[in-house]
Amino acid sequence: MSSHSVCVLLATTLLASAAPVVAPADALSGADFFNTDRVIAKAAPEYRPHAGVGCELPAAALTLDKAIDLALCRNPSTRAAWAAAQVQAASLGVAEGAYLPSIGINAAGNELTGDLYPGAPRSGTQDSRNAVATLSWTLLDFNARRSAEANARNLVLAAAHIGSATAQRTVADVIQGYFSVVATEQAVTANLQTEANAAKSLEIARALQSGGAATLADVMQADTAYQQAIYTRIQSTNTAKASRANLAVLLGFSADQALALAAVAAPSAPALTARVGELLTQAARQRPDLAAARDQRAAAEAAVSSARAVGRAKVTFGVQHTLNQQHGLAEQNTNTVGLSVVLPLFSGLQTHYGIRRAEAALDEVAAQEEQSRLAVSLDVWNAYHALDAGNQELATSATLAKAAATNEEIAIGRYQSGVGSMLDVLTAQSAGANARVIRIQSEYNWQSARAQLALAVGRLSSVADLDAVAPSSAP
Secondary structure, three states: OOHHHHHHHHHHHHHHHOHHHHOOHHHHOOOOOOOOHHHHHHHOOOOOOOOOOOOOOOOOOEOHHHHHHHHHHHOHHHHHHHHHHHHHHHHHHHHHHOOOOEEEEEEEEEEEEEOOOOOOOOOEEEEEEEEEEEEEEEEEOOOHHHHHHHHHHHHHHHHHHHHHHHHHHHHHHHHHHHHHHHHHHHHHHHHHHHHHHHHHHHHHHHHHHHOOOOOHHHHHHHHHHHHHHHHHHHHHHHHHHHHHHHHHHHOOOOOOOOOOEOOOOOOEOOOOOOOHHHHHHHHHHHOHHHHHHHHHHHHHHHHHHHHHHOOOOEEEEEEEEEEEEEOOOOOEEEEEEEEEEEOOOOOOOHHHHHHHHHHHHHHHHHHHHHHHHHHHHHHHHHHHHHHHHHHHHHHHHHHHHHHHHHHHHHHHHHHHOOOOOHHHHHHHHHHHHHHHHHHHHHHHHHHHHHHHHHHHHOOOOOHHHHHHHOOOEOO
């Protein structure tokens, strides 16, 4: 067998035995041998590894539940958060891979031509072939790999919880955006009613002026109120269009995407039964951003251990097989097995300052964790009292709207019969218009407040979570 054939056979044999390790990168790029993706899924129930796939706008009217589902699937913020978690999961795989041996093959073939040595009678050719297969396996490193793995695992958990927090924040934004569309379209309807009432008042004023029972000043006052109502209606129509565009973007569509929302019943809010102290306890247990802060602190603690392990010894087991063939020389076919010990003695104080850096980073992360805990308590407190106020505003605005509508009818009736004045009519119509706006705003504020409380407590991924905080029912 020729020297070239021997080298090819050796390389082929080694490649076949190490196939799982040296397989082409394209063939293994999608594989997760260490199942690191499962770490994300376990920490974040909202995790969607294939976000952006198979989430189309339904043909039927868009319910709030479906809007939330679309946003969790399509919204770029949630997709980016899960992608960031997957990046950290891959880093965990790198850390776990350090426990496995490294296998490598190095093969070379050379051909030397020309005057091989001084005084040679003629030019010649000299071939050489060599192949080296190596295996290196770290057996002992005094917790360096374990610390690196712990650091990477906690960073995956932190990224997963950040993804969960981002998903919940997206859900809250969608709820607010959805009810913003509802509120702005109700405002358009209310302003159309105000415009119609103003038009009726103008018509009555003109009729009374023709009969000599009203003055030109009455007509001009009514006409001014009518034009103001038209202007307000135009503004509210534009606001409604902007709200629809905002909701479409939140769902991951272009701003010009047409949306048909399902009908929403007017809410009837019961009094809050949960106590703020209970909600604070739930938030401390459930808030994903607070969990992420705890994970980051654990990762920083592992980073300190990892920095300390840099200055410790490392024991490595190694195997090497060498085949060397050269024209005119005896073939070399050797095997080497051994242990190597590396003991750092002095590294220019790099290890020392690496530890100081890791410890300072731990102090920083610990302070950030405490800041997160305080921020969570403030979020719950503010959201709780905002919802409590929203309940009261909802009840009061309903009474106000009924009273203002009755007052408006009485004022226009009195003026039409010649008893009241145009000023009374305009005052009543203005109060009626304001009452309708207040009612619409109170309904939106209540829906937004309960979304914020669910978000503050740390459980908001569906309408069921929203109803768990404050159920809504039609009166």
